[in-house]
Structure formats: structure tokens, C-alpha cells
Amino acid sequence: MTASFAIAGWIAAAVLALRARALAGRLRAVGDAEHELRGPLAAVALAVESARRRPALRGLADSLESELVRARAGLADLTAARSGRPGSAVAARPELEPAGFERLVRSAAQAWGRTRRVSVDWRAGSVPLRRDAGALAKALGNVLSNAAEHGAGPIELRASRRSGDVLIEVTNPVSPAARKSVRGLRRERGRGLGIARRSAAALGGELEFEAERARVRTALVVPVDG
């Protein structure tokens, strides 16, 4: 009996040791990935800054702004995953000045505007966002990429005020392939919209998703301060 307990204890300890080793390996891989991304991301951000100074490249630089903010937010997520302290990484993320909110939204639209027709109708006025700009960039990027990948035709982005929130609605027609599976379309699919939903929650807001036979509407609700 005692021997059975000893063997069971030894097996449990061995399993735990193996799991701890696997976890340490994963954390090291996350740390390596985080470190490897820092230099290249700094270089790309500086290249974009240089491009912004050249009139012919300014549009390209503007369209990359939200993508860079999104990439930096992803890096902050890796840092948080490695350290196990997500709060510290979020606290270090930048806020947006009033003009920056609209600029970030237009930048995200411009990034997709190179491959799709994306129109922006900004009716939200000048609003400050004293929250995580990275979360906003991640939410916008994923909502727009979802629209581009699963939809067809032009994408319409409309920003307006609803109570104390900014409502960013992205609508576009459903692609013929996606139309064959309306039931599937009505469900939020994939990792992208999951990230968008969690990012919206991190901003204190939410994500609304409506799929009809001919059209999909995804709305990002972002509370603003004043």
C-alpha cells in the first residue's frame, strides 16, 4: 500500500516536473520572440517616421501608423505574457490626444484602402481617448481585416456619438462564398473578432456583430472621457 502511494507520488512529481519544464520552455520562447521583435519594430517605426517627412510617401506613412500601434500592442501582450503581469504592460501603453483618435481610425482604414475601397465618414467630432491606444488599434485592425477577408465590395466605416460613447460601425456586403453559410456567418468567427472583442472590453466598451444575408455590420463601442 505504502509502495503504491510512493509510486503514485513519484509519477505525479515527474508529470509536474515535465509540465514545469515545458512551461519554462514556452516562456523562454515568448521572451525570445519579444526580444527579437523590438529591434525590427524600432527600425520600421523610424522608417515610417522618415517616410512621413517626404510628401510623396506621407500617405503610406499615415496608413502604417495604426498598424505600428497595433504591432506595439502585440509586443506589449508578449511582455505581459512572459512576465505574468498584464496590468503593468497595459499601464505603460499610450493614450491618444483628441486628434489622435480620428487619425488612428483613418490610418486603420487607409491601411486596408490599398486593397479595398474603404470610405470613412467621421461624425464623432473631436474626442479624447484616455485609454489604451494599442487596444483601439487592435480592435479596429481586426474588425477591418474581418470585413475585408469575409466580405465583398466596398467597406463603409462610420464613426458617430451614441450617449457617452463613440460608435465605429464597419459595414460591407457579404461575399458569395460566405453567403452560402448564413448560419456560420451569424456566428462571430475566428481569432480576429475574438481579439477585437477582448480589445473593446479592455477599452471599457464592447463589440456588436450583426450578419444578414446580404450585409455584415460590426460596431465597436468605445467609451470616451468628455
Add this chain to the structure above:
Amino acid sequence: MDPRPESLLLVEDDEATRTFLADNLAADGFQVASATAPDEAIRAIEVRQPDLVVLDLILEGGSGLGVLDRVRAAEPGATRIDPDLPIVVLSARASEVDRLRGFARGADDYVVKPFSYAELVARVRSVLRRSSARPLRGLVRVGELTIDPVTRAVRLGGRSVHLSAKEFALLSALAAEPARVFTKAELLRDVWGYASVGATRTIDAHACRLRRKLGGAGRPLVLNVRGVGYRLAEPA
């Protein structure tokens, strides 16, 4: 006349980062030189005498921390390196331990990659502003005047000026804090080693000769502040 652009030495071995950062800093009005390895960085600091160094920590052939150590350990009078040279570290090493290590070794600021370029420039300007009033050591430049403590050479607008040992010491003392008025008591104590303030005629005589030798620039460089002491004239 426009003020002299602030000179930066960018020590970074990643070509893309170095090229684009230098490009942006130059566009923002800085005079930028660059180096990729620790020894090259030390040589550039000695020769170029930058106002500030932007220093990456992971370099070809060594660590940027070694550069920090060599600068902070520099002995004024024995080297052209100013041990108080402002240094902003730029690094992918982002942990709290790394940042604390950078500050402990003498960094004036520590910026983690990837960074906001606007924030980096703001930090560089802030460090430059804080350091602008520090006493100058190493090779000293005040306007057109250059004082080399190693070779004891003095040049004014490209012209070599020959000074006696006491005249050189007096000029070095005044140039260490160019905007400050030094009292005669301070100068007698620091340059002549006198404890009492009785021998003010000695200092007046040396200051007069120094003013004459440096008079080629058109306006007096050594100014008498009546009843107090001496200071250097503001650079034109």
C-alpha cells in the same frame, strides 16, 4: 546668427535603425555622427566631442555598457572625454533589471525599443537642457574658444594662443562654467591654491594678460565683474 546645432553621436550597429534614426534627427536640426562598435564610439567621442550620445547596448564587438563605463571613468585632464557627457541609452533590453543596470552604470536616460521617435527626441532635448549648465570637462569649447586639457593647447577661432601655466589654469577655471561669475577668492583658491584673499592684484594682472592674448576675436573674452570677480563673455 543661428546657434550652433547640437551634436549627437549615434552608437548603433543595426544599419536600418542607425540610418533612419540619423535621418530623422538630422531633419530635426541635430548634427549627427554615428559609430557601430565600442572602440569606434570612444574614438568618436574623443575627436568629435558630441553634446550627447545615443547609445545602443548590444553592439558589434562588445557592449554599450563598456562605453558607458569608459566615459564615466574618464579622468579630466588626462583625457579629452568629459565624464559627465550626457548619454541616452537605447536598447531592446527592456526588463526592469536591465533599465536599473543602465542607470546604475551612468545612463542619463534609458529608452526601450521600440520607442516613439517623438518621445526619444523629447528625452534627448530634456537631457541636453538639464546638462547645458554643467561644468565642462574634457575638451572644452566655449564659442570659438577651444581648450584641450591633455595637450594644454588653446585655440581661438582657429588661431593658436600661447598661455603661461597660470593663465591656462585661470582660463580653464573660467571656461568650466562659462556663464558663471567666479569671485576672486574662488579663483585664488582654485588656481593659485591661496587660502586668503589678500593677493587680488595677482589675479588682476593675470586676467589682464589673458584678456590681451585672447583679444583677437574683437571683443574681450575675459570680463571683469566689478567688485566681484571674473567671467567669460557669452559666446557670439
